[in-house]
Amino acid sequence: MLRYVGSVFAGVLLIGGISGWAQSQSDSQTAPPPPPAAGASSAQDKARPDYQPAPFTFRAESRVVLTDVTVTDSHGNPVRGLPKGAFRVFDNGKPQKIDSFQEHSAQPGEKAEPIAAAASGNTFSNAYLKSLPPTLNVVVIDISNLGLSDQMYLNYELTKFFEQVPLNQPIAMYLRAGSGCFLVQDFTADRSLLQAALRRAIPRFPPTGREWLSELDTMHRLAISLGQFQGRKNVIWFSGGSTLFSGDWWLMDNYSDWRILYDELEQERIALYPVDARGLGMTPHVGQHMLMAEMAQATGGQAVYNNNGFKEAMTRILDTDRNYYTLTYSPSEFKRDNKYHKVRVEMADGSHYQLSYRQGYFADGSIGGTADLIERPRPRTRILSDGQRITLPSLGDQQIVFKAQLLAADSPEATQAKVNATIPAPKSRRGSKPYILRYSLPFSDIVTTPGSGQENGLQQIKVAVASMQLSSVGTPLEKRAELVQLTTTDQNAQAGAGRVILIDQPVNIGKDDAYLYLGVWDQTSGRTGTVTVPIPGAKR
Structure with missing residues (x-):
């Protein structure tokens, strides 16, 4: 059983993620830890049937230059199957040792799931x-x-x-x-x-x-x-x-x-x-x-x-x-002197292929495109109220996959359903109609923390939900964001697989509203999830 404690207003960002909401919270609230650097292999990647472990992992202790190279023939067709030895890399004219090499080749017949939208469109x-x-x-x-x-x-x-x-x-x-x-x-x-x-x-x-x-x-x-x-x-x-x-x-x-x-x-x-x-x-x-x-x-x-x-x-x-190749190397005698380094990649045998790649970088301390290759931090350990220790994976860089429904405020589906939290309605907006945004968050994706004081023996959940209506040219028309606090028992927290947290957020939809920007944020883990969709029936 989940118990609704309350909600707190939070700020919202339109683009670039929503973890910045924490900046508007009071000093007594704990801000989420910064997301860990992305690793070479995420849990999302490992779930793919064709997943192959990346052959390289680097720490950010020295400059590693990552270069994605596309190779085409005289007719513009991609050239596949080249080995590591087929390439030579130069940094400011000096030959470099290729530390890692990987070919990325499209798999025929591989399908991607389209953005999820119900047949009703809401x-x-x-x-x-x-x-x-x-x-x-x-x-x-x-x-x-x-x-x-x-x-x-x-x-x-x-x-x-x-x-x-x-x-x-x-x-x-x-x-x-x-x-x-x-x-x-x-x-x-x-x-x-x-x-x-x-x-x-x-x-x-x-x-x-x-x-x-x-x-x-x-x-x-x-x-x-x-x-x-x-x-x-x-x-x-x-x-x-x-x-x-x-x-x-x-x-x-x-x-x-x-x-x-x-x-x-x-x-x-x-x-x-x-x-x-x-x-x-x-x-x-x-x-x-x-x-x-x-x-x-x-x-x-x-x-x-x-x-x-x-x-x-x-x-x-x-x-x-x-179809491209990823090459990485560590420049010899590298110095952080803020100077521009010219990168040149060529075919070792002199083949007259067309190569496209990033042709330089600045030696200014930036990690370049190697964020995907940095080793992940170790998992964190959390102790429950009964002394039990559980291990939390580092998931700050993986989005929360969630669903949201847009319901007319007076519809039976909006008024009769049981939800875990309902946020107070905003002031009416001239020329708009009231709707309910119902967020459905996977319980297993939300991290709980032990309660204290009156909530001793319970688990706390702190999640934020946000919505913004945009005009047809991207102008924000209305935005709302609240931090919702819930409590549950240790047993429920450990048996969260397959369950969802339902949160209702009232919004006003006007005739000029064309798009919805929706976001969720788990304050404890720092994980976020966002989606932008056209409002059903909206004019352009």
């Missing part, structure tokens, strides 16, 4: 996390500098691509329609969901004041958002060129900001594929294309411009980058 989940492939693909549609006619053509080309996207390649879609960049479709291989998300995203009028917009902040937010996923992330960025060329040229000279960004993208293993969605035109855009090429070269991607075949470009990128 149940959402992040269950897709259980079946993500080792390489993720993200489409960013940036209309900040893209006219309506170009948007319509891009819509046409991507619609054709989504009609035949392979079922084993889930894709997420973000929209940049102003100063922010928000998720319009989480990772899914469901073609109908991708096409619906595209129709919601474009075409629409570009934002005003574009000369003051900067890609730097957008890419920083995107890096934080994608940092929750392990492995390589390919970001295919469709735009009308950088908005930096619309404003003051001094912005281009602030290279230190770009350096920080490139370090961040390297650490999260994000490769940029800038695509000029204006296609092949009569007006030259030399400066913008040079910046696109630099961004791609700095992150291990490729730039696409002066090309109208966006469908073919997407197909080529996805086919090529599911």
Whole structure:
């Protein structure tokens, strides 16, 4: 039996995780421990039938350079089956010893689970996390500098691509329609969901004041958002060129900001594929294309411009980058001197293959893209009230997989169901209707702690739930976040498998609300879970 103790207001972040809610709590509350660094093999990976243990594990005591290399032949086809000895690596012109080597090859017929949504359209989940492939693909549609006619053509080309996207390649879609960049479709291989998300995203009028917009902040937010996923992330960025060329040229000279960004993208293993969605035109855009090429070269991607075949470009990128090689090395005589180190990878036998990889890094103390390879901390031990010791795995980097239902506040399902906690309703919002968000959290994913005082002999549960309604351009319209405190017995805590914790959160849904951003957070373990979904029946 669970007993509801109460709820406390908590702050909310739109992008980049929700563990930051702890910052708004009182000093008497215990903040969660920082999430441990991601390991080479997560429990989620080990559950995969084709799981193979990674052949390398490194500590962060010295600089380890990780380089993902894609190899293609003269026809653009991926080259598979190359051994470690086929590659040579140079750091500032000096040959390096390859410490570890791994080939990543797409498995034919491998399917990815689409984002979970009930047939009624009012149940959402992040269950897709259980079946993500080792390489993720993200489409960013940036209309900040893209006219309506170009948007319509891009819509046409991507619609054709989504009609035949392979079922084993889930894709997420973000929209940049102003100063922010928000998720319009989480990772899914469901073609109908991708096409619906595209129709919601474009075409629409570009934002005003574009000369003051900067890609730097957008890419920083995107890096934080994608940092929750392990492995390589390919970001295919469709735009009308950088908005930096619309404003003051001094912005281009602030290279230190770009350096920080490139370090961040390297650490999260994000490769940029800038695509000029204006296609092949009569007006030259030399400066913008040079910046696109630099961004791609700095992150291990490729730039696409002066090309109208966006469908073919997407197909080529996805086919090529599911097949790549991961090389790591420790630079000899390494010094943290903040200088740029140029990386060069070549074929040992002189084969004329096309190699794409991140071509440099800064010796500034960053761990680079090796976060996935750092050894995990040892599991923690907890003592129950009866003196029994239990071991807790280090799970701070694994998301909580949860479900949420959106129910009309006066529906029988909302009023008659038994739940573990009901949060007080917010003030009504003009032009909105009351709804209930019912969160369903797996008991086995929540860590309990021994109670004290009047709760001695019981186990405490502290979880936060949050919701934010967004407009069609990503503007926050209403947000709520509460820390819910529950108690249960030791016996219930140890027998939590298969059980769920139900929490009702009243919200107001208005006519301009287009998307829901939902999050949960276990304050004890630091684990979080998030999902962004379109509101059923919402207008674009």
